Each structure stands twice: as C-alpha cells, then as structure tokens.
Amino acid sequence: MSFLAHEDSRGSLTSLARWDTMASFQPDSSAYELLTVIGQGLEDLMTVNLARYKPTGEHVAIRRIALESCTNEMVAFLQGELLVSKLFHHPSILPYRSIFIAQNELWIINPFMAYGSARDLISSHFMDGMSELAIAYILLGMLKALEYIHHMGYVHRSVKASHVLIAADGQVCMSGLRSIFSLIRHGQRAKVVHDFPPYSVKVLPWLSPEVLQQNLQGYDFRSDIYSLGITACELANGHVPFKDMPATQMLLEKLNGTVPCLLDSTTIPPEELSMKPSRSGADSGICEGPGACGARHSNGDPSTASSAGGHPYSRTLSPQFHAFVELCLQREPEKRPSATTLIGHPFFKQIKRRPSEALPELFRPLTPITSFDGPQAQGSTAGLSSLESGLSHLEVDDWDF
Structure with missing residues (x-):
C-alpha cells in the first residue's frame, strides 16, 4: 500500500509520536x-534493535x-497502543522513553x-520450569501491572x-499493550466487551x-486472570498448556472445563x-476436569527440580501455588478473583525481599546481558559478535512487545 494512502493516519501518528516521556531521550x-x-514482529514490518543512546551511552x-x-488496520492498531502508552505510568509496565517518526519509520x-x-x-535455561519463588516474584509483578490496567x-x-x-535489577515489567x-x-x-483481539493467533x-x-455474554478484565493462570503453568512447567492442540480442539477443551495444572509429585501418577518424561498425557499439564489433579500435599519447602537424572517433575510445589492457579483458571469468569484480591493471596507470603535482591x-547461573557495557562493544566487530552471541537465546517473537 502506498504511504500516501496513510496521510490521515500518518498525521495522527506523527502527532502522537512527538511525545517524549523523558527530556533526556x-x-x-x-x-x-x-x-x-x-x-x-507485526508481520515482519517491525524490526527491534538493540541500540545505544549516544548522549549518555545507555542501551x-x-x-x-x-x-x-x-x-490502515495496522496503523489504527499502533495508534491505540501509542495512546495507551501516553496514558499509562506504572513501575510494572514497560515504559516508553521516546516516540517519533524517522523518515518513513515509526521509532x-x-x-x-x-x-x-x-x-x-524458560526457553534457554529453565526448560522444566522456574523455581516457585522466582515465579512468585514474576506473578506478583504481573498482578501489580494488571491491577493498574x-x-x-x-x-x-x-x-x-x-x-x-525483566531488567538487570530484577524489575518485572508487563509489555504487549x-x-x-x-x-x-x-x-x-461497559460491563463486558465483544471485540476479538486482532493478530491473536x-x-x-x-x-x-x-x-x-x-458469544453475546462477552468478556471483561477477568479474562486476563485466566491468562495469568496459563502463564503460571507456563513458568512452572516450562511449556504452555494447549500449545500443540488444533484451535478447534483447544476451544472445546476450554469450554468443557478442562483445567491445566502445575506438574509435580501431587499431579503426576x-x-x-x-518413566521417561514426555509432553503428553499428565505431563502435558492438562487435567481431565475441575479438581482432577487430586489432593495437594506438601513435603516441606517446595523444591523446583529433581535430582540429576530423575524426572523433572519429581518435586512438590506448595498447596498455595496450586490453589492460586486453580483460582485463576476457574471456568466461570465470575469465580475468578480480581488482580487486587490475588495480590493478597497466601502464595505471595513467601516473598521476603525486594525483586532487585532476590531475582x-x-x-543464577544466568546473568543479565550486560557484556556490551565494555569499550569493545562500542562499535567493534568483535564486540558486536560477542553481543550477538549473548543475545542468541532470545526468541524473536518475544521481543514483539
């Protein structure tokens, strides 16, 4: 499509893009x-670059x-995001430092x-799931963002x-606006909305x-709480429930009340x-129905990994964690607690320190990608090669904010 066809839309974007949240950027x-x-991302029309802000050297x-x-639909989609980014200011939501148009690109x-x-x-270091305490910090950050949203x-x-x-100092931020x-x-x-999210495949x-x-009943903010429960399973199990199902089967499973669950010694026979672990049956993280995961028992402090060579889910997660996930994944939306209520859930009582100290x-042994802070990364081929190696574990789609 010709750029001229976007004259009106582009004018609105230009106006929005003149906003600068911090004068230093x-x-x-x-x-x-x-x-x-x-x-x-955005159907390959968006490229995400690591860059250095020259005046300060900040990356x-x-x-x-x-x-x-x-x-035109994509431009309208972007306009909505930029309007929201101007409105939102919260430490648990990814901030926008500056927005502007450079030639024919929106930066x-x-x-x-x-x-x-x-x-x-998860993809690079915690393939069988993170520790329960790390997940608690991440979910609490997510809930604070959702409460605000x-x-x-x-x-x-x-x-x-x-x-x-997650920033180098452990700050957890939601993106994907x-x-x-x-x-x-x-x-x-409005009490409910009916709009289906575009680009939601x-x-x-x-x-x-x-x-x-x-359907005509629509949905509201409690749909995000369900997604939070799926994310909790994703963080704990190392993979996403329903991920490999055809869309029609996934819909039927969810409508019939199939409930994903945390995988540990209380949910896997x-x-x-x-046996050797697989990604099917109980090990898929899918239960047969509400309560099908069985009773919860704790053998002391929740562990996060089995001994070397053992089954990755020979662990026992806390009853509070299981209860938290089950609350989020209630089939009926009205049974799901609000983000504000969930912030006070007993699951988060295990958090004793600030994320910057704990995460x-x-x-460990994973460290944040800060190797480009050295002088050799300021433009040398060797520095960029080292940087690209450090970034190699990042999934392309994960930076489609």
Whole structure:
C-alpha cells in the first residue's frame, strides 16, 4: 500500500509520536546508534534493535516500524497502543522513553531489559520450569501491572510469559499493550466487551474460554486472570498448556472445563514419575476436569527440580501455588478473583525481599546481558559478535512487545 494512502493516519501518528516521556531521550534518530537486531514482529514490518543512546551511552531497545507497508488496520492498531502508552505510568509496565517518526519509520524507544522475557528464560535455561519463588516474584509483578490496567478501565488480552520483561535489577515489567482494549465507551464503563483481539493467533493458548467463545455474554478484565493462570503453568512447567492442540480442539477443551495444572509429585501418577518424561498425557499439564489433579500435599519447602537424572517433575510445589492457579483458571469468569484480591493471596507470603535482591540470585547461573557495557562493544566487530552471541537465546517473537 502506498504511504500516501496513510496521510490521515500518518498525521495522527506523527502527532502522537512527538511525545517524549523523558527530556533526556531525544526524538531524533541520529542520537541513537543501532547495534544489532534482537527481534521482529507485526508481520515482519517491525524490526527491534538493540541500540545505544549516544548522549549518555545507555542501551535501549528500539522498535522500528515501516509505516509505508502497514495497512490502515495496522496503523489504527499502533495508534491505540501509542495512546495507551501516553496514558499509562506504572513501575510494572514497560515504559516508553521516546516516540517519533524517522523518515518513513515509526521509532519507539524502550529500556533494554537485560534478562529478556520470562519466556526467554524458560526457553534457554529453565526448560522444566522456574523455581516457585522466582515465579512468585514474576506473578506478583504481573498482578501489580494488571491491577493498574484494570483500574484504568482496560483489558490487556495478551498476558503471557513473552510479554513479561525483566531488567538487570530484577524489575518485572508487563509489555504487549498493542492488544489492549478499553471498557470505557461514550464516557461510561461497559460491563463486558465483544471485540476479538486482532493478530491473536500466537496468543490463542492463553486466551480465556469466554474470549474464544465469542458469544453475546462477552468478556471483561477477568479474562486476563485466566491468562495469568496459563502463564503460571507456563513458568512452572516450562511449556504452555494447549500449545500443540488444533484451535478447534483447544476451544472445546476450554469450554468443557478442562483445567491445566502445575506438574509435580501431587499431579503426576507415581508410575509416570518413574518413566521417561514426555509432553503428553499428565505431563502435558492438562487435567481431565475441575479438581482432577487430586489432593495437594506438601513435603516441606517446595523444591523446583529433581535430582540429576530423575524426572523433572519429581518435586512438590506448595498447596498455595496450586490453589492460586486453580483460582485463576476457574471456568466461570465470575469465580475468578480480581488482580487486587490475588495480590493478597497466601502464595505471595513467601516473598521476603525486594525483586532487585532476590531475582538475580534466583536466576543464577544466568546473568543479565550486560557484556556490551565494555569499550569493545562500542562499535567493534568483535564486540558486536560477542553481543550477538549473548543475545542468541532470545526468541524473536518475544521481543514483539
């Protein structure tokens, strides 16, 4: 499509893109040195670069979107995200440092989150799931973001581990605001919405039954709570429930009340724990129905990994963790607690320290990607090669903010 066809839309984007959240981040492409590509998205019309902000040397992530190739629908989609980004200001939501148009590209400047996304951590280092305590910190950060988003009258609609980014200091931030939807209509707050999230193919396993069902009853903020429960299973089990199912089967399973669960010694039959683990049956993280995961028992402090060579789920997660997930994954939306209520859940009583103190320790031996801070990374081939090696574990789609 010709760029001229976007004259009106582009004018609105230009107006929005003049906003600069922090005066120190100039809305000028010459102030940024592009280092390496760390992701793509929006049907390959968006490139995400790691870059250096020249005036201070700080590293940032830049989303560069080719507006000339965007459809009118995509431009409207981006406008919604930029409007929300101007409205939202919360420590648990990924901030926007600056937004501007450079030639025919929209540039969106975000801080570089040195641990990548929670999905990155699972894919590269915690294939069988993270520790329960690390998950508690991440879920609490997510709930604080969702509490704010819901209070502002919005539904996130894209809650998943790849939209949870973690900074070098352990700060947990939600991203993925492009699919967000307002409940405010004509100055009043609607009880439900019926809009189906566009570009949602990659989000289907996380979506609640009522969003997928698309009936007259609609859905509200409690659909995000269901997605949070799926994300909890994703973080604990190392893979996403329903991920490999055809879309139709996934819908039927969710509508029939099939409940994903945490995989540990209380949910996997003893005979299966003695077998080589697989990604089917009980090991898929899918229960047969409400309560089918059986009684919860704790053998002291929850462990997070079996001994070397043992079954990865020969662990015992806390009853509080199981109860938290089951609350989130209630089939009926009205039975799911709000984000505010869940923040006070007993599951989070195990948190004793600040994330900046605890998460870097819990992620060991993994360290944040800060190797580019050395002088050799300021433009040398060797420095960039080393940097790209450090970034190699990041999944492309996970930086599709």
